Amino acid sequence: MARFPKGYVKPTDSCDGCLAWGIFSGRLCPTCYMFGRGHDSAACTGCRRVQPLKWNYCRLCWCQARLSAKAVVGQPADEKDVRDRLAAVRHHQLFFVGMHYRRRPTPAARTRGGRRGAPRKPPPAPAWRPDPGWRQLPLFTQIPRDYSRLALADADLASPWLGWAKYLAHRLAETRGWGRNIRFAVNRGLALVLTGYVEGDVIRHTEVFAPLRALDLPVGHTVTVLEEMGIFEDDSEPSFERWIAERLEGLAPGIRSEAERWTRVLRDGGPRSLPRREGTVWLYLNRVRPALLEWSNPYDHLREVTRDDVLTYIKTLHSHQRHDQLVALRSLFTWAKRNGLIFRNPTSRIKVGQYEYAVLQPLVPGQVDRSVAAATTPATRLILALAAVHAARVAQIANLMLDDVDLGNLRLTIAGRVRPLDGLTRKLLLDWLEHRRRRWPNTANLHLLINNQTATKTSRASNHWISAAMRGQDATLERLRVDRQLEEALTHGPDPLHLAEVFGLDEKTAMRYADSARALLEQAAETDPAS
Structure with a gap:
């Protein structure tokens, strides 16, 4: 489509x-x-x-x-x-879409959860884990099962395991607000994967993912029920493993092995190092990869890289690229020296230098107006206010919970910091909460902002969905957040302590905003003819 x-x-x-x-x-x-x-x-x-x-x-x-x-x-x-x-039939009379639907009389009342005029389907009878009794132990346990050869018409609807699964699915649907279509599709998926199931079998993700997707059945919701039953094993390859294999491709075997160990220590931590965020791990490996690719031609191990090699490579870099790649290379070689993989750190005594940030510029009213016009739904208007008024990051907006909103005391908690709730944000919050109540009345998701995908789950919305409405605009959510903090520095003076207290910034970031505000104020004073 x-x-x-x-x-x-x-x-x-x-x-x-x-x-x-x-x-x-x-x-x-x-x-x-x-x-x-x-x-x-x-x-x-x-x-x-x-x-x-x-x-x-x-x-x-x-x-x-x-x-x-x-x-x-x-x-x-x-x-x-x-x-x-x-x-x-020898001819065709053209028509409008929907003309051949049979019109039904509107009943006086509509039963909850069912079709108009139809009684609600009774819930499944309570069921528990079937008693295995005596059973024949399987001879081979590692042979994958081919679910694609099964058809829904061949499903064993009388299986006690399916009865237990449907009962658990009904309970999950009631608590998480699954709609009628999701319930129906989950029951079909359970009937497919539980046909022929016996005590002791394990249903694996790699075996059921493709067959369920081929029939347009919800894999995630079906897996949730199987996990509740305790018979599911997630053997799918993590995205991090696929990513690291792709990033390390093309390196010499020795350099590849050492770089992989360093990347895993960055992510998981070690005896003398704390784990880093996955986004930081991605940045570090992406920054050292060009240098490692260049050194993989003449060398096989990191211990062969000399100080002259590092100096020759960084001479080709400028500005922030030199700063970022040198910081990542120092991290790699410092770890290698600490673990005895190299004899000498080739990046020692090479000054990284102080990165010179450009002066932050405020947004012009036209840019903000276009972003405001692009926010056409209650969710996007609230997201815009959280970024432009409260300087909230995209991830912080996605992680907001319902308990973080205190309408009675006019307080809003963002990333653990309590902020006063202004009138505009309060109105947008009320509009969104009313829309959320009408759109997903039975959801069990406690996150403030939800969508069609997360309303039937308990996870937060993705950063991509949060920032989608402002993508392509001059005033993105990140620029609106920066503009709000810069406006605070321009209005109340370039005081980094005040910025750190209001927005929870670290000292370096607060000083950067204060320096930009000071430069803008001095520039305005020089160009003002009345001064």
Whole structure:
């Protein structure tokens, strides 16, 4: 299905399947899209078009046959009568999207959780872990099971393990606010993976991921139930392992081995080093990789790299690239010297130098106005206020919990620091909380900002989703945060202690904002004709 940029509204178009005219996303209307998922494509017997077929006829021919049957009997006909008239279709009456839906009378009341006028399906009966009793131990336990050969039609619906799984799935759905579609899909996925299950079997992630994805079944929710049952093993390869293998590709074997050990110590820590954040590990390895690639041609180990090699390499670098790569190289060789991998540290006594930061510039009103205009939903407006008013980082916004908001005392806790809640942020908070209550009334996610993906889970929203609305704008969330802190320094004076107290900045960052504010104030005083 085609992807359109954010804010794009697809014009009215005709469906490629039934030729119906209307407003819908992609090439097909919703009915033809679902029709195509359940039927194979071939040449239609009636119109000769290559389309998904049911009884050798496409959906357009079915709609025409249904229309002809209704014109004869005066009311909607059953499927058998419509099927008998398929061979007589010689023309097609075009229609609008949704015209062939049968209109149902609106009932006086709607039962919660079910269709209009239909009673709610009773919950599954309470079930517990089946008693294994006597069983034959498996001869081979490491042979992977091929779930792709199973079909939903062959599922063992009478399995006691499936009954227990459905009961657990119902409890999780009630506590986490899973919708009707998710519950139905999870039950289908459980029926597939638990068919033939016996006590002692282990269901692995690599075995069920592809079959469930092929059937458009939710892997994450199904895995949650299997973990609750205690029969699931996550044997998927972590993303960090794939990343480090890709980054170390092309290095000499000895240099690769030493660089890998250093990277893992950075991430996991060691006897005399604390673990770093994963983002810091990525930056350090990415910064030393160009130098290691260059040294992998003449050398096989880090102990062969000399001081002249380091000086020759850093001469090709300038500004922040020289500073950043030299800092990462010093970290690598200091670790190697401490662990006896090299005889001498080639980066010792090479001055990194003080990095000269440019003067921070405030945003102009037009840039801020365009970002405000791009915030069109309650969530994006609140995110914009948190960055522009409270100088919150993207990760801090994503980690906000409902308990961090104290509307009664007009306080907001961001990253452990209590801040006063202004009138604008309070109004946007109330708007978002009301939208959240109406949109996801049964969610169990305690994070303040949630979306369709996280409403049925307990994890936070991604940084990508938080910053998506402002992406492409001049005033991004990061620039709005910087502008707020710079505005504080310009308004209350370039005092780093005040900035550190208000925003919780470290001393170096606070001094940077104070220096930029001082330079801007001096520049304004020099250019002011009245001074």
